[in-house]
Amino acid sequence: MKTSLDCIPCFVRQTLDAARQLSADMAFHERILRDVLRWTSAMDLNQSPPVLAQRIHRHLRELTGNDDPYRQAKEDQNRMALALLPKLEAMVASAADPLETAIRLAMAGNVIDLGAHRTVTASHVRRSVQHALSEPFAGETNALRQAVSTAQNILYIADNAGEIVFDRLLIAQLPPAGVTLAVRGAPVINDATMADARATGFDTLVAVIDNGSDAPGTPLDDCSEAFLQCYHRADLIIAKGQGNFETLSDAPGNIFFLFQAKCPVIAAHVGQPVGTHIMIRSNGRPGHSGEIRHAGGGPTEYP
């Protein structure tokens, strides 16, 4: 999807937040802010929001000289989520509909997002789990169940560190032989990379690839050839998080998007309030995403 004018003030604020998180040097905060203001004054709004975020966070890494400034945060988030895992697995095991509970919990994990939130604590995560388990959830589960039952090659595109532990619950409901997990190609914000897949035990569960990109999403024209082959071979794609929705909502593929709507632009785009847990399905016609359905209501047309 394109970048909305409403994304711009939000990007400016996020840049300042990120700069302050990474350094106490006020001259650095001012420099990166001025750079981002200059870029955005001339930016191509046909690009998706994660493409600008990619550029901002590359620049933050260059200026701080730290190629993975969120490394410690990601390790903490993985540990926090792994500590919850046995309890979450027990919830799925005892659920009347394990697939639906696993979907809900995978969505709950999407709260662990340092692009949208300044900090994420265990208490935020517990509230998100509670919310995910209790909120109304429209009937896309059966569509995903049906798609899973016939799929030969499932590509699961992860989003953030910590969150990928929650993805293990949903992946456990899929046929393991046919599943590939994709992570980012290089560090950006707290997005999951190969290091996080390994730290959370994924490398022994399913095939794991990286997408070759350091965008906080999946811009196909920035992804590696190996990832694209896997992407186009997949007959079912599950894509987690807003960044994957923003970069793939107009892409070909039989995609189920699972995310929390974290900003007014996305919420308006899918016709739901901010904070809603969304499962949107693209209809998979190559090159055209066509009609989508979301968790909270009837069909929604989007370009």
Place this chain on the structure above:
Amino acid sequence: MKTSLDCIPCFVRQTLDAARQLSADMAFHERILRDVLRWTSAMDLNQSPPVLAQRIHRHLRELTGNDDPYRQAKEDQNRMALALLPKLEAMVASAADPLETAIRLAMAGNVIDLGAHRTVTASHVRRSVQHALSEPFAGETNALRQAVSTAQNILYIADNAGEIVFDRLLIAQLPPAGVTLAVRGAPVINDATMADARATGFDTLVAVIDNGSDAPGTPLDDCSEAFLQCYHRADLIIAKGQGNFETLSDAPGNIFFLFQAKCPVIAAHVGQPVGTHIMIRSNGRPGHSGEIRHAGGGPTEYP
């Protein structure tokens, strides 16, 4: 005061809000947003926030070809406030301390600010009056009472249309012969100009001058010689609203600032929560504002 980095994302958002309020043309929204992003990327942060707001709103007027786009809003706000005036005057007349009640109501009127709020309805104004009358208020009233009793030349610097009707209550507590009301020199947002002073009956109450500037504040280096003479002659200045505080907080003069703290930057600057009604006094040493005191607590140092 200087512009904080935190003001920048807020300016970008305000620009977009204002552009949308003035036109439905999305190309216009994009153009003004890109222009403001380019300016802010190179702006002098030693200038006060109203200096950038002045430039933004000049450009909005140029691009829309409308030299007073908030005219209708200002007329509506004046009418709404005039309709409340008899009731407000009765509140002051029956108050145990009419000066304190008039100060509280003058602060309540500061809610009528289209720079900070997208719309202001009669219900917002009623809530603001309720809040102003009921919230704790520390003892600056006596300092103002004392200053009024000895002042020969009082300059009352108004802020917004509608709000100036509330200022009539406080001005009625001052010695009329020695009071001059100052309004902006030209339209900017819903700031009060000479037209609003006339529409609300001020021209028959006290002397009224304009400051010669189209900034939403009082940047002295942009004001007319006539205003500056009046400013420097005043032995007591009452300045309403955040924009006047932002432009005059480092200026010489025996100034009482009365305003609602509408943003986190100002709130942090004065050490009070957002939404607090503030009366801050500068100590009047020429060229140095020195120690200030605010309504809610002890002395606060600021540069």
